[in-house]
Amino acid sequence: MYNNELSLKKILTIAKREYHGLFFEKTFVLSVLVQLFIASFSAFLVVGLTSFYDPMALQGMQMKESKIGVIGDTEGEIFRLMEIDDLEPVKYTDFKEAYTDFYERKIDAIINIPDEKPEGNNLINIDIYLPRSELKATIVSLQLKKPLEKLEERVRDIRTIRLDGYKPLNIHIMNWNRSTSSNKLEFIYVALLPLLMFTPALISGGLVIDMITEEFERKTLELLLATPVSFLDVIGGKTLVGITISPIQALAWMLLLRVNGIQIYNFTDILLIVAIVSFILVCVGSIIAVWCKERGTAQLFYSLVLILLFMSSYLYTNSPFNLVSRLALDSIMSVEVFMSIAEYFFIAVMLLWILTKVTKEGTYEGLR
Amino acid sequence: MSGWYTVAKWEFIKSGMKFSRKSIFALLLMLLLLSIICYTVALTDMSQNHKIYTLVTTSPDLKNIICNDERFQTLPEDSRDSDITIVEYNAYLSGTTKSMAAADALEKVLINYREKVLSSYNDINNTHPVWVTLHDLGRPESFQVMEIATKNENQLSNTDNYNLDTGEKYKSDSNTAHSSSTFISAEGIDDPDSNSKILFEKQTVATPSNFTPPIPFTAILYSFLFIFPIYFVSQFYSSSIMEERTNRRCEMLLVAPLKRKEIVLGKTIPYVLVSLILLSIIAMYIKRPSDVQELKTFLAMLSVIFPVLILFLSLSFIAAILSRSFKELTFAMVFFSVIVSAYVFFPAMFANVHTVSSISPMTLMVNLIENREISFDKYIFSTLPFYLVALSLYGFGTAIFREEDLFSQKTIPEKIMDCMEIFLSSPGGSVFVLSIVSIPFVYMFQLMMIVMLFNLPFPYSVITMIILSALAEEIAKSIGIYTIIKRKLKTANLITTGMLSLLAGIGFFFGEKLVSMITLAPIAQSAFGSVMTTGTLFLIPLLLHVITTTVTSMGMYFTSPRYYIFFLLVATGLHTVYNIYLLRGLLFV
Numbered sequence: 001m002y003n004n005e006l007s008l009k010k011i012l013t014i015a016k017r018e019y020h021g022l023f024f025e026k027t028f029v030l031s032v033l034v035q036l037f038i039a040s041f042s043a044f045l046v047v048g049l050t051s052f053y054d055p056m057a058l059q060g061m062q063m064k065e066s067k068i069g070v071i072g073d074t075e076g077e078i079f080r081l082m083e084i085d086d087l088e089p090v091k092y093t094d095f096k097e098a099y100t101d102f103y104e105r106k107i108d109a110i111i112n113i114p115d116e117k118p119e120g121n122n123l124i125n126i127d128i129y130l131p132r133s134e135l136k137a138t139i140v141s142l143q144l145k146k147p148l149e150k151l152e153e154r155v156r157d158i159r160t161i162r163l164d165g166y167k168p169l170n171i172h173i174m175n176w177n178r179s180t181s182s183n184k185l186e187f188i189y190v191a192l193l194p195l196l197m198f199t200p201a202l203i204s205g206g207l208v209i210d211m212i213t214e215e216f217e218r219k220t221l222e223l224l225l226a227t228p229v230s231f232l233d234v235i236g237g238k239t240l241v242g243i244t245i246s247p248i249q250a251l252a253w254m255l256l257l258r259v260n261g262i263q264i265y266n267f268t269d270i271l272l273i274v275a276i277v278s279f280i281l282v283c284v285g286s287i288i289a290v291w292c293k294e295r296g297t298a299q300l301f302y303s304l305v306l307i308l309l310f311m312s313s314y315l316y317t318n319s320p321f322n323l324v325s326r327l328a329l330d331s332i333m334s335v336e337v338f339m340s341i342a343e344y345f346f347i348a349v350m351l352l353w354i355l356t357k358v359t360k361e362g363t364y365e366g367l368r
Numbered sequence: 369m370s371g372w373y374t375v376a377k378w379e380f381i382k383s384g385m386k387f388s389r390k391s392i393f394a395l396l397l398m399l400l401l402l403s404i405i406c407y408t409v410a411l412t413d414m415s416q417n418h419k420i421y422t423l424v425t426t427s428p429d430l431k432n433i434i435c436n437d438e439r440f441q442t443l444p445e446d447s448r449d450s451d452i453t454i455v456e457y458n459a460y461l462s463g464t465t466k467s468m469a470a471a472d473a474l475e476k477v478l479i480n481y482r483e484k485v486l487s488s489y490n491d492i493n494n495t496h497p498v499w500v501t502l503h504d505l506g507r508p509e510s511f512q513v514m515e516i517a518t519k520n521e522n523q524l525s526n527t528d529n530y531n532l533d534t535g536e537k538y539k540s541d542s543n544t545a546h547s548s549s550t551f552i553s554a555e556g557i558d559d560p561d562s563n564s565k566i567l568f569e570k571q572t573v574a575t576p577s578n579f580t581p582p583i584p585f586t587a588i589l590y591s592f593l594f595i596f597p598i599y600f601v602s603q604f605y606s607s608s609i610m611e612e613r614t615n616r617r618c619e620m621l622l623v624a625p626l627k628r629k630e631i632v633l634g635k636t637i638p639y640v641l642v643s644l645i646l647l648s649i650i651a652m653y654i655k656r657p658s659d660v661q662e663l664k665t666f667l668a669m670l671s672v673i674f675p676v677l678i679l680f681l682s683l684s685f686i687a688a689i690l691s692r693s694f695k696e697l698t699f700a701m702v703f704f705s706v707i708v709s710a711y712v713f714f715p716a717m718f719a720n721v722h723t724v725s726s727i728s729p730m731t732l733m734v735n736l737i738e739n740r741e742i743s744f745d746k747y748i749f750s751t752l753p754f755y756l757v758a759l760s761l762y763g764f765g766t767a768i769f770r771e772e773d774l775f776s777q778k779t780i781p782e783k784i785m786d787c788m789e790i791f792l793s794s795p796g797g798s799v800f801v802l803s804i805v806s807i808p809f810v811y812m813f814q815l816m817m818i819v820m821l822f823n824l825p826f827p828y829s830v831i832t833m834i835i836l837s838a839l840a841e842e843i844a845k846s847i848g849i850y851t852i853i854k855r856k857l858k859t860a861n862l863i864t865t866g867m868l869s870l871l872a873g874i875g876f877f878f879g880e881k882l883v884s885m886i887t888l889a890p891i892a893q894s895a896f897g898s899v900m901t902t903g904t905l906f907l908i909p910l911l912l913h914v915i916t917t918t919v920t921s922m923g924m925y926f927t928s929p930r931y932y933i934f935f936l937l938v939a940t941g942l943h944t945v946y947n948i949y950l951l952r953g954l955l956f957v
Contacts, residue, residue, distance in 0.1 A: 155498055159493070171430075210694035299607065315412065326419060
């Protein structure tokens with residue numbers, strides 16, 4: 001009968017064999033390449049895309065002044081506000097004239113300012129005409145936002161006095177140099193960093209599925225079990241490989257980010273979380289693989305589980321993603337960290353227990 | 369004819385058998401769970417940024433206001449290391465980068481609060497006195513908004529001409545537009561097609577504080593939907609082929625009285641059909657065709673996504689044949705998916721903005737979703753490389769779809785050389801034809817380089833591009849000759865080696881000119897484009913291609929094929945020097 005005892009030495013032997021395979025096939029290189037690619041790509045995203053959504057990020061970056069055609073009341077408040085900011089207003093007498101220049105790309109937007117006074121009682125309706133589905137439309141409207149907000153503020157200063165018991169809440173932010181916008185910081189710490197930290201763990205889970213289903217499909221498992229190793233040793237060894245390779249990659253990423261001037265606090269805590277999460281994912285992968293015994297379906301289930309876990313991580317504070325962001329920013333108390341780590345560790349242990357159970361059953365059932 | 373049909377039927381039945389009743393149940397349960405979670409997540413504001421900023425304040429009112437935003441958490445009053453400390457009406461920052469970002473977030477929170485309080489007054493003339501109405505105005509596209517091409521207009525004479533041409537065309541366009549419909553009312557202009565989805569109708573009214581800029585990426589988010597079924601299906605497809613290789617079931621097929629072509633076709637067609645069905649469902653979801661015009665758009669969407677699907681499948685096919693284990697296959701698939709997705713989506717983000725966008729079929733998809741017309745030559749330009757590469761990958765894959773390659777532990781380079789050997793020894797196969805066949809690969813590689821180097825600063829990106837494309841071209845030309853010498857397909861003497869290099873060089877030159885004639889016009893005015901079409905002169909590039917190939921092959925002839933890489937690099941160096949010399953006007957101003 002099959003040997004069912006766990007033996008560390010045997011597990012290590014299996015693990016060594018798998019490591020050897022990984023490096024022999026140079027697949028590891030491919031995976032590192034993919035991650036590098038994601039990183040270089042995100043480097044572009046950091047400066048590029050966030051700046052589209054955030055005019056603050058564009059300060060310091062060279063940006064061409066947008067020419068804007070102005071019709072209507074060209075003497076009033078807005079016109080003066082636009083001249084202060086990085087816009088170049090051009091006066092036109094009517095819409096048709098402005099539209100001709102717009103069509104020929106001499107100006108990028110047309111703005112119609114109505115003849116209303118801030119002290120008046122009527123709404124001030126401003127019409128803005130932007131080029132359809134051009135990036136320029138986004139840029140121009142970002143540039144217009146500031147003068148428009150100033151205008152609103154000024155008109156409100158006059159008109160809100162008429163309101164009953166309204167007291168504006170003004171908080172002065174001291175020594176604020178507007179060097180970093182919240183969007184940019186959140187992109188780096190909330191999107192990029194967790195993504196880089198957990199990509200190796202995701203790949204590890206898929207890798208373990210491949211390692212296990214391959215033994216089933218090649219029918220090499222029988223051969224392996226004829227030696228003094230048990231099925232549990234085989235699974236254990238493969239799982240071990242999956243778990244250990246991801247924290248190493250995560251560490252490399254953090255060092256690389258640090259070289260790039262991104263400050264990351266709590267290195268060891270983050271590594272611990274990455275290790276536990278990859279433990280969880282690898283266990284999930286192994287359970288699915290032992291259950292399905294066939295690569296196509298196993299990978300399908302695994303990717304569905306991944307999407308499921310990813311989506312549910314949006315639902316609560318201190319999900320692994322959130323935890324890594326908060327740790328890297330040093331915005332979390334150590335008690336909270338300890339609690340969450342304990343929680344995830346408990347889940348990991350539970351999954352390991354399920355894995356050993358499934359494996360032991362599989363020893364008798366699955367190997368026909 | 370019926371051969372592939374039988375194989376296809378088997379493939380269908382086999383993949384059906386994979387799912388036991390238990391696993392179908394599990395699958396359905398999973399999908400149900402997934403939809404529930406997606407629904408709940410959609411109700412939240414989809415962010416992972418809970419409690420990343422810390423704050424200390426004495427006022428409980430303020431605490432309530434600010435902590436409504438999930439990004440903030442308050443610390444006890446005596447704690448010292450918070451990002452923001454609010455005393456009375458002053459907020460003090462701790463001075464770190466994070467605290468600057470926190471201040472930015474705080475400002476937004478306060479603005480939101482102000483808007484909320486003011487809205488409760490119900491006195492719109494005094495609380496929200498300023499309103500902004502956004503209208504969309506159409507105007508002809510022009511691809512010179514923010515690129516190198518404009519900067520270098522003066523250095524490239526042909527570019528200049530091109531721009532002038534288009535400029536004039538636009539002018540005449542605009543004149544006709546004005547004469548035909550003398551004046552279009554603003555409302556008339558910004559009404560796109562009234563029966564399109566509401567999502568893309570952009571006319572909006574807002575107050576300045578609530579005014580968000582139009583985001584040009586909504587259409588891209590939609591086109592992302594198309595890629596998911598392709599991922600899943602190609603995953604299954606490659607798995608199926610790899611499985612039959614590992615459990616050797618494929619051997620039965622090979623000994624059956626079927627042609628290899630039929631087997632490959634039969635194994636592929638079911639997956640193509642399934643994904644086409646999935647893709648049409650998605651296209652239907654995005655645009656439900658109700659009249660002839662919309663049916664045309666619907667079909668155009670499918671024809672735009674089809675080459676992407678075929679490319680994905682061909683890559684999975686070749687990856688499944690080349691790789692030695694499931695692990696290798698997984699990595700290869702991840703690698704290809706990431707690269708191809710980047711190639712497809714990154715340029716599409718610049719749709720309507722930059723020339724580079726036209727190399728991706730997804731740009732056409734974005735245009736279709738935005739209810740624009742796409743022209744046939746743009747379709748050919750962006751999809752032809754996909755079709756050609758997919759076709760030749762299938763060709764090579766089918767060639768080595770035989771026992772000795774499927775069921776052995778040959779290394780990947782050896783398998784690739786097998787492809788070359790079969791190609792060269794087949795009737796009609798020669799280094800001349802091989803060079804021509806390799807053109808789409810080189811071309812696609814170069815386009816991919818454009819995508820990847822796009823974010824490097826200007827002179828470096830073009831120089832890297834020159835070096836890498838020279839390398840790609842040299843590999844394409846010499847790989848056949850390398851195979852011939854290594855595998856001793858022909859008795860190698862000085863004259864045959866020379867003849868081979870001559871043929872390979874001419875073949876490549878011929879193919880290159882063909883490609884540039886058909887397709888390159890749309891991006892010719894960008895600096896990257898000019899790297900790819902170097903030399904409108906005729907004889908010198910021909911000479912160059914022949915000479916560099918001769919360097920590699922003679923080098924191998926006189927020493928041994930082991931030094932292939934070394935001579936390849938020498939040839940690349942030569943090629944690079946020539947290209948840099950040609951583009952000196954562009955690089956050193």
